[in-house]
Each structure stands twice: as C-alpha cells, then as structure tokens.
Amino acid sequence: MxxxxxxxxxxxxxxxxxxxxxxxxxxxxxxxxxxxxxxxxxxxxxxxxxxxxxxxxxxxxxxxxxxxxxxxxxxxxxxxxxxxxxxxxxxxxxxxxxxxxxxxxxxxxxxxxxxxxxxxxxxxxxEERLVHFLAHHDALTNLPNRYYFNRELEASLEAVKESKSLLGVMLIDLDRFKLINDTLGHQYGDEALVEVAKRLLNSVDEKYLLARLGGDEFIILIRNVAEYDDIVSLAEKIHQDFQLPITLQEQDFYLGGSIGISIHPFDDNTSAGLIKRADIAMYNAKHNGGNQYRLYTNEMIAVVQRNVKLEKHLRKALELKEFVLYYQPQIDLASGRLIGAEALIRWKSAVLGMVQPGEFISIAEQTGLINEIGQWVILEACQQGRIWQEQGWGNFILSVNVSSRQFMQPDFVSKVQDNLRLSGLVPERLCLEITESMVVNNLNVAREMLDELVALGIHIAIDDFGTGYSSLSVLRQLPIAIIKIDRSFIMDMNAYDGGLSIVKTIVSMGHDLQKQVVAEGVETIDQLEQLKQLGCDKAQGYYYHRPLPIAEFNELIVEKH
Structure with missing residues (x-):
C-alpha cells in the first residue's frame, strides 16, 4: 500500500x-x-x-x-x-x-x-522565590529567621573590619508571653507575636536587621552605628514600647521584655561570641526582674555560672527538704498588737549555704519549679497556721505570696483547697498576696479565680501596690481586701516633695474603697509616726522585726501576748 x-x-x-x-x-x-x-x-x-x-x-x-x-x-x-x-x-x-x-x-x-x-x-x-523566602524567614511573622540573621551578621562583621563603626547585637525575650498561651491558647499567642514583630519593626531603623529566633525571642543586628549612645537609645525606645499593652479578646496583656546587648568590638569579634554575650546580658536582665535592658559585662559570666549551679541544686531542694519558712510580723498600728505574719521562703542548701529568695525565685519562675515550690509554701504555711489556731491565736492572719506562674495554673484554686483541707487551717486565717502585674494581663480569668478563693473565706491582698500598670482599675474590678503599699513609697515619704502625699493618697483611696492598708518596709520611728497620722491600718518592716525563723517567731508571740 x-x-x-x-x-x-x-x-x-x-x-x-x-x-x-x-x-x-x-x-x-x-x-x-x-x-x-x-x-x-x-x-x-x-x-x-x-x-x-x-x-x-x-x-x-x-x-x-x-x-x-x-x-x-x-x-x-x-x-x-x-x-x-x-x-x-x-x-x-x-x-x-x-x-x-x-x-x-x-x-x-x-x-x-x-x-x-x-x-x-x-x-x-x-514557587522558587517562596521556597527561598520560607528557608530564610519565619512563617508566622515574615521576619528573617535565625539562618538569615547569622548570615547577615557574618557579612556585617566582615564589612565593619575596615571601618571604625560599631556593631551591636540585641537579644529580646518576652517576659510574660507564656501567660497568653496558658490562658487564651496558642492562636492568640501567635497573634501577640505578630503584633510584637510589627511594633519592633516600627522602632528599628531600616539599616538594622530584625529577626525572630523562635518562640518568643527576637534579635536585632544594629549595624553602621557611629555612637555607642545610638545603641542605648534603641534599647530605651524598645523598652518603652514594651510598657504598652497588647489587646487580645478585649483584654490588655503587658508582656514586658528582657533585653540583652553585646557590642563589637568591645565584647567580641565573632558572630557566635556576640550572640552568646547578648544572651548572657538578656539572662541577667530577666534574672533581675525582667522588663529591662542590660549591656553585657564580663562580670555577668560569673552570675550565669552561679545561676546554673543554683538551678542544678534547686531541682533537688524540695526532695532534700532544704526549704524553710521565715515569718515577718505584721502589727496593728492603732493598738500595737501582733496580728499576723507574712510567710517568706528561705533556702538552706547543704552545698550552697543560705540562699536568699532574690537569687533563686526568678530561676524557679523561669524553669517552672515555682509551681511545686509555691504549693509547698502554701501547705507549710497553712500547717503552721493550724498550730497557731490550735494554740488559741484564732484571729492571727497568715499571708503567703503567690507567683504569677503559679497563680495562672488551671488547678491553682483546687490545690489551695486541698492544702487547707490537709492542714485543717480555717480559710479566714489565710491571706494570699498577688501583684498587679499578675492579674492585669488577664482580668477576667483572674476575677473568676479570686472570686472562688474569696468564696472560700480567703483574704486577697494586692502586693507592691502602686508599682504596677493600672492600680485603681485593679482595685475596682477585683475582690481585693488588703492593699500593701510598696516599700519604695515608704522609703521616699520624706525623700522629696510629694513623697508623703503619694502615701497619703494611697491610704485615703484604700479606705474609700473599704480596703485595709498595710505599709511594707517600715524602718524608722518617723515613718511609723507618719503612717499612724495618715490612718494606715497595719505595718511590717525592720523597725519591728526582720523575718524570723519559726522558733524565734513563736517566742515573739509569747512575748507580745
């Protein structure tokens, strides 16, 4: 064919x-x-x-x-x-x-x-561009990621070798981010991180590089800087930004940020060294209360080493029964009678000796050990309170501090109930002290928990009053029975014009709201007399007594009665 x-x-x-x-x-x-x-x-x-x-x-x-x-x-x-x-x-x-x-x-x-x-x-x-972007950027905030930052830091260090300009690394860790995840869930935690990223971008000069390292950590590469003060000014600006709340679900959250800074060529000449030293400085800021910035110094290394050792032994302290409670007397100013005490934890380490709370509480907070330690404090205090109750000191009120992390645990109220039941202490003899910053971040949840505690008969005190974000708002919205004036206001009563007026205003406001007012940190007879004239209800401080071990406190009870 x-x-x-x-x-x-x-x-x-x-x-x-x-x-x-x-x-x-x-x-x-x-x-x-x-x-x-x-x-x-x-x-x-x-x-x-x-x-x-x-x-x-x-x-x-x-x-x-x-x-x-x-x-x-x-x-x-x-x-x-x-x-x-x-x-x-x-x-x-x-x-x-x-x-x-x-x-x-x-x-x-x-x-x-x-x-x-x-x-x-x-x-x-x-698609190639997107893959490249995702490899070099954080998917949530769209900021550069750790890999991108490290590459840029290496390049910037090479470039700065030939110039006399400074180069800074600023590491930022959010102080109270976990609170959002614990109370509202991770979806709102992500929203908070996006908002933080936006605010940081608005504060950072275009020639700098802002990146997210992961979790709630951000890092800034500060390049082409002529003056040391420029780096400090940026830290101050970011610190001020963190004083503003983030609103989620119609609630204001004050996250705070611990900021650590290292500077080339003073602190190190390598990328790894600069990041490490910024991390040490950040840790130092967090250990000293957070919500502040610190520039790296060589002395900080010793602090970090000390804290590593503290954490190691802190994890075994409960098991080894190394914690004890000291008690600071609270005095009724009208009668001069001993009417209560604040229970304060001390750590008698077999290896480290006596460790003050200022050293180990922040470590316990960061590691989560504070939950177990805090519950031990409440139970131990309740058991001691029951002993005083059986001895006839029925009106004696025992105050216990509660940490923010401990307070926001979902089972906190039930654990307090368990401790009261196990100890046999009458709930009306227990006072739990919280701070403004603990509750202002989530007023609705805090109100529900405090209402449950008050319904049991427990007293609630607001500690360090006047140092927080929205004192009057907290008093109006929460079932607070007692206001404790922060010791800094007592110390400054006669230090400058207006110091006495501040204390007078707090006392007057507390009484107008039907709250008892307690002055902390009373150290002189002049302070005591002025507080009496202002009508303050109670006081505690070194003028009366330092915190005492239980044996000495029991002697004081006998002496005063």
Whole structure:
C-alpha cells in the first residue's frame, strides 16, 4: 500500500503549532514578529495573531533585559542559537512574566528567520522565590529567621573590619508571653507575636536587621552605628514600647521584655561570641526582674555560672527538704498588737549555704519549679497556721505570696483547697498576696479565680501596690481586701516633695474603697509616726522585726501576748 507521508507529517506539526500551550514565534533578523501561534498570542496578552505582526520582541521586555538581549543578539546572532535564555516580558495588560526562550536559526526556504520557543516560568519562579523566602524567614511573622540573621551578621562583621563603626547585637525575650498561651491558647499567642514583630519593626531603623529566633525571642543586628549612645537609645525606645499593652479578646496583656546587648568590638569579634554575650546580658536582665535592658559585662559570666549551679541544686531542694519558712510580723498600728505574719521562703542548701529568695525565685519562675515550690509554701504555711489556731491565736492572719506562674495554673484554686483541707487551717486565717502585674494581663480569668478563693473565706491582698500598670482599675474590678503599699513609697515619704502625699493618697483611696492598708518596709520611728497620722491600718518592716525563723517567731508571740 502506498502512503503519502509528507502531508501527514505536516498536518501533525500544524496541529502541534496551533494547539501547543507553549508560545512559538517566527522572528526576522530585526527580531520583528512575523508569525505567532495561539500560545504566544495569549502569553503576550493579545486577541489574535494579526495584532502582533511586525511588533518588535524587544518592546515586550523590561528595560534591563532589553539592553542585555540587544547586546547578546548583536554578539551571537546568527552564529549561535540561544538555549534557556531567561528574561522578563511585560504583556499588553502590564503584567510581568518570566520566560525561558530557545531559538533556532532557520535554513532552507525560511533562511533568515528565527524560530523562538518560549516557556512561561513565572509560577515556577514564584514557587522558587517562596521556597527561598520560607528557608530564610519565619512563617508566622515574615521576619528573617535565625539562618538569615547569622548570615547577615557574618557579612556585617566582615564589612565593619575596615571601618571604625560599631556593631551591636540585641537579644529580646518576652517576659510574660507564656501567660497568653496558658490562658487564651496558642492562636492568640501567635497573634501577640505578630503584633510584637510589627511594633519592633516600627522602632528599628531600616539599616538594622530584625529577626525572630523562635518562640518568643527576637534579635536585632544594629549595624553602621557611629555612637555607642545610638545603641542605648534603641534599647530605651524598645523598652518603652514594651510598657504598652497588647489587646487580645478585649483584654490588655503587658508582656514586658528582657533585653540583652553585646557590642563589637568591645565584647567580641565573632558572630557566635556576640550572640552568646547578648544572651548572657538578656539572662541577667530577666534574672533581675525582667522588663529591662542590660549591656553585657564580663562580670555577668560569673552570675550565669552561679545561676546554673543554683538551678542544678534547686531541682533537688524540695526532695532534700532544704526549704524553710521565715515569718515577718505584721502589727496593728492603732493598738500595737501582733496580728499576723507574712510567710517568706528561705533556702538552706547543704552545698550552697543560705540562699536568699532574690537569687533563686526568678530561676524557679523561669524553669517552672515555682509551681511545686509555691504549693509547698502554701501547705507549710497553712500547717503552721493550724498550730497557731490550735494554740488559741484564732484571729492571727497568715499571708503567703503567690507567683504569677503559679497563680495562672488551671488547678491553682483546687490545690489551695486541698492544702487547707490537709492542714485543717480555717480559710479566714489565710491571706494570699498577688501583684498587679499578675492579674492585669488577664482580668477576667483572674476575677473568676479570686472570686472562688474569696468564696472560700480567703483574704486577697494586692502586693507592691502602686508599682504596677493600672492600680485603681485593679482595685475596682477585683475582690481585693488588703492593699500593701510598696516599700519604695515608704522609703521616699520624706525623700522629696510629694513623697508623703503619694502615701497619703494611697491610704485615703484604700479606705474609700473599704480596703485595709498595710505599709511594707517600715524602718524608722518617723515613718511609723507618719503612717499612724495618715490612718494606715497595719505595718511590717525592720523597725519591728526582720523575718524570723519559726522558733524565734513563736517566742515573739509569747512575748507580745
């Protein structure tokens, strides 16, 4: 059988030409379009081939590619063809597309023409860009990630070698971020992190680099800085930003931030060294109460080493029964009678000796050990309170401090109930002391928990009053029975004009709201007499007694009664 092969082959190529989604163009030596298949017409944003006739391919290119392709065209054509030539075109609708073009010089009857096959790789390029972005950026905040930061820090250190400019690394760790996750859930924790990132970006100069290391840690590369004060000014600005609340679910959260700073060339010359020293400075800021910034000093290393040792032994302290409670007397100012005590934890380590709360409480907070330690304190205090109760000191009120992390545990109220049941202490003889910062972050949850505690008969005191964020608001919204004036206000009563007026205002406001007022840190007879004149209800401090071990406190009870 005889077949006419050539027409069949031509027909197949015609179908391929017209049906292929790939753009196929026929160009002359001046790169003018002579023929275009439907794929090319669509790619360039036209409706039919006729509209493309004699248009120059160069006219569809972005300016930079237009110049490059002209040079390459003049240098290579017609001697060689192009393969995978990447360029960016702009179609009729002003949409940019990235393409790959292969060319073939035509011979025979079509000699002098160029066949161009074009593939649209815009989506592929976008996917590559996205993969690259995700590899170098944090998916939640879109900030650069740890890898990106380390690379930029290395490059910046190389660049700064030839100049006299400074380079800083600022590490930021949120102080109370966990509170949001624990109370509202991780979804709102993520919202808080995004908001923090936005605020930090607004504070950071464009020439600096802000990155998220992970969790609630952020880091800033401060480059091209001439003055040391510029770094300090940025730290101060960020610190002030952290004093503003973040609102979630109609609740204000004050996160606070511990900030550590290291500076090249003073502190270290390597990227790892600068990050390590910024981390040490940040840890120092957090250990000293948080919500502050610290610049690295060599002395901080000794503090870190000390804290590592403390943490190691702290984990075994409960098991080894190394904790004890001391009791600081509380005095009724009208009668001078001993009417209560504040239970204060002390750590008598077999290895480290007597360790003060200022050293180990923050470590316990950071590690989560505070929950177990805090419950031990409440139970131990309740058991001692029961003993005094059985001895006839029925009106004696025992105060116990509660940490923020301990308070926000979902089972906190039930554990307090368990401790009262186990000890046999009457709930009306127990006072739990909280701080403003503990409750202001989540007033609704705090109110529910405090209402449950008050319903049991427990007294609630607000400790360190006046040092928090919204004192009056806290008093109005929560079932607070007792206000404890922070010792700093007592110390400053006569230190400057207005110092006495502040204390007078707090006492007056407390009484107007039907609260008892206790002054902390009373050390002199002058302070005592002024507090009496102001009508303050109770006082405690070294003027009366330092915190006493139980044996000495029991002697004091006998003496006073």
């Amino acid at each position: 005889k077949y006419d092969v050539l027409p069949s082959v031509i027909k197949k190529y015609e179908l391929l030409y017209h049906l292929s989604p790939t753009a196929i163009l026929m160009l002359d030596r001046q790169m003018l379009l002579k023929e275009a298949n439907p794929g090319a017409v669509r790619l360039l944003g036209f409706e039919n081939e006729a509209e493309l006739k004699n248009k120059a391919l160069f006219d569809f290119l972005v300016e930079a590619d237009r110049q490059n392709i002209r040079k390459d065209y003049e240098a290579s054509f017609p001697r060689q063809n192009w393969r995978n030539y990447e360029m960016t075109i702009v179609d009729r609708e002003e949409q940019r597309r990235i393409i790959l073009m292969d060319t073939e010089m035509m011979t025979g009857s079509e000699e002098g023409f160029i066949l161009a096959i074009i593939r649209d790789i815009t989506q592929q390029k976008e």
